[in-house]
Amino acid sequence: MNIVVCVKEVPNPTFPVEVDIQKNAVKSEEWNYVINPYDEVALEEAVRIKEKFGGQVTVITLGAERAGAILRKCLCIGADRAILIPSDSAFAWDGFAIANVLSKAISRLPHDIVLCGYQSIDRGGAEVGSIIAELLGLPVVTAVVKLDIAPDGKSATVCRRLERGARAVKRSPLPALFTADLMLNEPRYPTLPCIKWALKQEIEKLDVKSLGVEAGPLTEFVTISRPPPKKVFIPTGALSPAERIKLLTGGGAAKKSSSNIVEGAPHEVAKKVVDFLAEKRFLL
Amino acid sequence: MVPGREVYWNIQYGQFLYVLAAIVIGIMVFAFYRRVRLWRLGRPENRVDHLGKRLRSFLVAAVVDGLFHRKFLEMFRGVGHRQTTSDDLKPRDFYPGFAHFLIFAGLGMLLLATFLDFISHYFFHFLTGGVYLAFSVVVDSFGILAIIGVVLVIIRRYGQRPTRLDNRPEDLVALVLILVAVLTGYVVEGFRIAATELVRTPDWAPWSPGGYVLARAFSGLNMETLLGWHRGMWWVHLSISLGVVAYVALSWNRLWHIIVSPMNYFFRSLAPRGALSIVDLDGERFGAGRIQDFTWKQLLDLDACTRCGRCQEACPAYAAGKPLNPKKVILDLKDQMVEEGKSKTPTPVRDMITERVGEEEVWDCTTCRACQEACPVAIEHVQKIVDMRRDLVLMRVKFSTELKGFYKNIEENGNPWAKSPVSRGNWAEGLGIKKLGQDTATDTLYWVGCLAAYDERISRIAIAVSKLMKSAGVDFAIMGKEERCCGDAVRRSGNEYLFRKLVDRNIEVLKKNNIKRIITHCPHGYNAFKNEYPKFGGDFEVLHHTQLIADLLSKGALKAPQKELDKRVTFHDPCYLARYHDIYDAPRQVMASIPKLDLVEKFQCKEKTFCCGGGGARMWMAESGGGRRISEVLLDQVKAVKPDVLVTACPYCMTMLDNEVREKGLETAIQVLDIAELYRNSLGE
Numbered sequence: 001m002n003i004v005v006c007v008k009e010v011p012n013p014t015f016p017v018e019v020d021i022q023k024n025a026v027k028s029e030e031w032n033y034v035i036n037p038y039d040e041v042a043l044e045e046a047v048r049i050k051e052k053f054g055g056q057v058t059v060i061t062l063g064a065e066r067a068g069a070i071l072r073k074c075l076c077i078g079a080d081r082a083i084l085i086p087s088d089s090a091f092a093w094d095g096f097a098i099a100n101v102l103s104k105a106i107s108r109l110p111h112d113i114v115l116c117g118y119q120s121i122d123r124g125g126a127e128v129g130s131i132i133a134e135l136l137g138l139p140v141v142t143a144v145v146k147l148d149i150a151p152d153g154k155s156a157t158v159c160r161r162l163e164r165g166a167r168a169v170k171r172s173p174l175p176a177l178f179t180a181d182l183m184l185n186e187p188r189y190p191t192l193p194c195i196k197w198a199l200k201q202e203i204e205k206l207d208v209k210s211l212g213v214e215a216g217p218l219t220e221f222v223t224i225s226r227p228p229p230k231k232v233f234i235p236t237g238a239l240s241p242a243e244r245i246k247l248l249t250g251g252g253a254a255k256k257s258s259s260n261i262v263e264g265a266p267h268e269v270a271k272k273v274v275d276f277l278a279e280k281r282f283l284l
Numbered sequence: 285m286v287p288g289r290e291v292y293w294n295i296q297y298g299q300f301l302y303v304l305a306a307i308v309i310g311i312m313v314f315a316f317y318r319r320v321r322l323w324r325l326g327r328p329e330n331r332v333d334h335l336g337k338r339l340r341s342f343l344v345a346a347v348v349d350g351l352f353h354r355k356f357l358e359m360f361r362g363v364g365h366r367q368t369t370s371d372d373l374k375p376r377d378f379y380p381g382f383a384h385f386l387i388f389a390g391l392g393m394l395l396l397a398t399f400l401d402f403i404s405h406y407f408f409h410f411l412t413g414g415v416y417l418a419f420s421v422v423v424d425s426f427g428i429l430a431i432i433g434v435v436l437v438i439i440r441r442y443g444q445r446p447t448r449l450d451n452r453p454e455d456l457v458a459l460v461l462i463l464v465a466v467l468t469g470y471v472v473e474g475f476r477i478a479a480t481e482l483v484r485t486p487d488w489a490p491w492s493p494g495g496y497v498l499a500r501a502f503s504g505l506n507m508e509t510l511l512g513w514h515r516g517m518w519w520v521h522l523s524i525s526l527g528v529v530a531y532v533a534l535s536w537n538r539l540w541h542i543i544v545s546p547m548n549y550f551f552r553s554l555a556p557r558g559a560l561s562i563v564d565l566d567g568e569r570f571g572a573g574r575i576q577d578f579t580w581k582q583l584l585d586l587d588a589c590t591r592c593g594r595c596q597e598a599c600p601a602y603a604a605g606k607p608l609n610p611k612k613v614i615l616d617l618k619d620q621m622v623e624e625g626k627s628k629t630p631t632p633v634r635d636m637i638t639e640r641v642g643e644e645e646v647w648d649c650t651t652c653r654a655c656q657e658a659c660p661v662a663i664e665h666v667q668k669i670v671d672m673r674r675d676l677v678l679m680r681v682k683f684s685t686e687l688k689g690f691y692k693n694i695e696e697n698g699n700p701w702a703k704s705p706v707s708r709g710n711w712a713e714g715l716g717i718k719k720l721g722q723d724t725a726t727d728t729l730y731w732v733g734c735l736a737a738y739d740e741r742i743s744r745i746a747i748a749v750s751k752l753m754k755s756a757g758v759d760f761a762i763m764g765k766e767e768r769c770c771g772d773a774v775r776r777s778g779n780e781y782l783f784r785k786l787v788d789r790n791i792e793v794l795k796k797n798n799i800k801r802i803i804t805h806c807p808h809g810y811n812a813f814k815n816e817y818p819k820f821g822g823d824f825e826v827l828h829h830t831q832l833i834a835d836l837l838s839k840g841a842l843k844a845p846q847k848e849l850d851k852r853v854t855f856h857d858p859c860y861l862a863r864y865h866d867i868y869d870a871p872r873q874v875m876a877s878i879p880k881l882d883l884v885e886k887f888q889c890k891e892k893t894f895c896c897g898g899g900g901a902r903m904w905m906a907e908s909g910g911g912r913r914i915s916e917v918l919l920d921q922v923k924a925v926k927p928d929v930l931v932t933a934c935p936y937c938m939t940m941l942d943n944e945v946r947e948k949g950l951e952t953a954i955q956v957l958d959i960a961e962l963y964r965n966s967l968g969e
């Protein structure tokens with residue numbers, strides 16, 4: 001089972017990123033970039049499939065030279081090959097231009113499955129995966145939360161996320177392209193032997209020109225405007241650490257004014273929660 | 285006639301004893317060699333460095349233990365003070381210490397007597413006349429002391445049954461064997477005295493009090509019977525004594541501790557207490573996942589354990605009802621070593637961590653070092669536990685999701701939270717504090733640490749420290765957004781690789797800025813810079829803020845507090861300050877400078893302090909299943925002395941205690957303060 005995973009470097013979401021409106025880009029800070037979390041999930045899934053069925057996992061990215069760093073992380077997690085298509089302007093391209101280059105590169109690689117992240121957390125276009133599938137003529141299922149490969153390796157049964165917790169189950173022949181939702185799995189932390197192996201690997205480079213594509217966006221960037229600032233809850237020392245964490249993870253101090261709050265004895269509450277989950281078809 | 289005793293009196297073929305003794309010694313050597321082979325399953329490690337120092341402290345320990353015994357030292361020193369003679373000598377509790385002393389001294393004297401008899405018989409005939417009588421009375425009485433000691437131990441083990449002792453058959457066997465060997469000795473002596481001294485020179489007899497009593501009992505028998513019994517019992521005593529030694533040797537009975545424990549003390553670690561071993565990142569295996577991954581000395585540790593249970597009694601995790609028991613960790617590893625030594629297969633019969641010690645146990649440890657402080661034979665628990673964590677993290681990637689987030693955040697943001705490194709210096713805004721890179725005209729750095737940089741409660745400590753340093757005219761700077769995690773918790777949780785990346789990066793930045801001196805309010809950072817960074821080329825003068833404040837106060841650079849406090853105060857000694865670095869006088873000096881501060885010490889203070897539960901990366905993991913929170917147990921100790929103010933000197937202790945106090949709804953009754961805050965509050969400004 002040969003799998004190609006498309007990954008992208010994105011600005012570290014915890015940094016207060018400053019956008020350079022003139023250049024349509026973020027201002028670069030020290031170690032400001034991480035793997036797009038959706039792509040990391042896609043890679044983890046690819047490695048798990050490889051561990052079960054054998055084969056090779058290739059990661060591929062289109063971006064600046066420094067993106068070699070995230071490719072190396074992919075090798076740590078379990079990719080066998082890493083390919084960088086260097087481009088200093090790709091960050092400003094639209095989804096089609098990116099997919100166009102990537103699909104040409106993928107078409108040269110053996111692939112039974114192509115995996116992408118559902119979207120990138122910087123631009124959030126959620127389109128590159130689908131366009132690649134279109135250009136390669138592959139079936140595509142997006143926002144996959146469960147991926148089962150048939151024992152004969154000829155088809156895949158996938159579960160995709162719909163609105164409000166609903167799930168759709170689909171079956172697709174292989175080769176196919178899937179885009180991974182964050183709920184698909186929990187990416188692993190690499191072992192030290194894997195890290196050491198990855199540090200010794202070479203990152204292959206592929207020239208955009210050699211792919212024979214006319215690279216460039218179809219659409220044109222005009223401007224970015226800022227929304228009005230949002231009020232953010234700040235934890236104070238008057239609260240206990242436990243409360244602070246609760247508030248931070250809860251997203252704010254205000255109590256939710258929803259009718260969905262269930263109260264009562266623990267076993268009653270538990271029953272209501274299970275009923276609710278069943279009704280909304282969270283429990284399959 | 286001159287008092288004396290004929291060796292081999294009434295005995296034929298007595299010299300056969302030497303043949304038997306030679307055989308028994310052979311057996312001992314063989315048994316010992318078998319054990320050496322087990323220890324050699326481990327990796328090499330140099331523990332014969334500083335031979336002079338090792339020898340000297342070994343002899344000090346031997347003399348102190350042998351002649352005075354540690355227990356008696358404790359009587360001469362204030363409770364809770366580390367003694368100065370030898371770093372690792374630990375006082376013991378009175379009862380078991382006293383009983384052990386009686387047995388040790390008694391058997392030691394009997395052995396010495398046999399040796400002196402031998403010398404006197406074959407070389408210098410000095411055991412005659414008054415010397416003989418004196419010798420006789422001393423040796424005889426020590427034998428009686430040994431018997432009393434054994435009885436005391438039996439009462440303790442089988443009558444009192446303290447929880448820290450687990451009784452195994454070998455314990456009873458050892459005690460009974462000692463008793464039988466000594467008692468038969470007295471019986472032999474009794475028959476001899478009844479047949480000789482009582483008849484010919486009755487006034488010598490009481491000089492052997494033990495034998496004398498028995499001799500009086502035997503004295504009615506006729507000479508023929510006495511001689512026969514004497515001869516018989518002589519051989520019985522001889523074979524039992526030698527048999528005991530042979531049996532003990534072959535069964536690897538606990539009595540081997542007589543040899544192995546002192547050995548272990550000799551080879552003990554001379555490294556600073558807070559320095560963990562360095563993982564060879566170029567190697568193949570990292571940490572300890574099987575017994576062969578430990579070093580020979582770590583395996584020797586396992587055999588040196590006397591199962592005394594002091595570590596178990598001292599362990600905060602055990603006290604809180606967690607699965608971890610440091611004594612059991614050592615004994616489990618010992619079982620693993622024995623099994624691996626026998627096993628012919630290359631893979632372990634049972635997995636050392638998951639099937640023997642237990643994963644939960646490995647993660648429960650706060651690395652507080654209370655176990656090592658309590659262990660009388662210098663066993664190193666913390667390093668073993670960290671080695672097993674290293675295997676779980678670096679080789680198997682088996683750890684909790686919280687730790688995964690913790691590592692990821694540190695890798696991506698340089699702090700344990702998903703917070704931006706850019707905002708790291710925000711707490712200092714408006715305080716007029718220098719930042720490295722902007723104005724680097726100082727070689728003194730105030731290391732703020734992750735907690736103070738982002739947690740508002742802990743930031744207040746940093747604000748108090750910087751204000752007092754400014755008022756004392758200390759020229760310092762902070763790193764601001766250049767600062768990253770120091771790596772203490774990362775290393776103690778087993779992630780040596782990430783730790784090394786942090787160390788290399790931090791040392792590079794510190795050196796680039798010509799930093800010579802580091803001041804920190806965090807005992808964990810203090811330990812990292814003092815004991816761990818030097819191994820990687822980062823040598824700095826390191827000061828904890830308690831030391832700095834005490835020093836500045838004594839020099840008069842800091843204003844002496846004016847405002848009367850008029851409150852009961854207790855101090856919680858952080859493990860990494862008190863137990864790791866012997867810093868417990870400095871905070872007390874600071875408190876003493878505050879007028880009308882009523883200091884009450886907790887039940888466990890100074891180097892016996894009870895951990896807050898946050899060290900060893902525990903604060904970043906979820907509370908493990910079972911038992912209470914460690915901080916809950918600590919708060920019970922605090923509540924017992926009814927303080928108005930609870931003072932500490934560590935951001936971890938502060939977080940854990942602050943949380944616990946709130947959890948129990950005591951925030952109005954007990955105020956939790958850092959020593960720097962306490963000082964600033966009493967300035968009356």
Ligand code: SF4
Pocket residue numbers: 595598599600601602608609610648649650651652653654655656665666
């Ligand atoms: S270091 Fe502390 S927590 Fe860990 S085993 Fe020893 S006493 Fe227990």
Ligand code: SF4
Pocket residue numbers: 588589590591592593594595596610611614655658659660661662663
């Ligand atoms: S490790 Fe030390 S303190 Fe613990 S039981 Fe063994 S000898 Fe006693």
